[in-house]
Amino acid sequence: MSFSLALTDVVPLAEIDDNKVTPGVLGFIxxxxxxxxxxxxMKSMSKHMQKVDFKESPDSRAESGTASSAGPDARRG
Structure with a gap:
């Protein structure tokens, strides 16, 4: 009698019961x-987010007063 056969006799790997459905060990793993x-x-993302510099530089188009960021309707007026 081999070791694997003796092990399956002592500890059954899967008991099939039609009335009971569980994820089992494989689901847990x-x-x-x-x-x-x-x-x-999440740990990696946290590390990368700490490296990001959130200081914004002033937008040169917003200071000059062009309406390019407001869309095409703002230029028609």
């Missing part, structure tokens, strides 16, 4: 991996 991936992405 997939969920845990996805949670770790999201945590890593």
């Amino acid at each position: 997939v969920f845990a991996v996805m949670a770790l991936a999201v945590w890593g992405l």
Whole structure:
């Protein structure tokens, strides 16, 4: 008798019950991996956002009074 056969006799890998549906161990593992991936992405995003400089430079078109940013209707008046 091999070790794998003896192990499956002691610990069944999956019990099939038509009245009970659960995600099981595989569902938990997939969920845990996805949670770790999201945590890593959020940590990376936080690090990258700290490097961003949010100081805006003055817009030269807004100071000169052109209506190019107001759209095509503002030029007709």
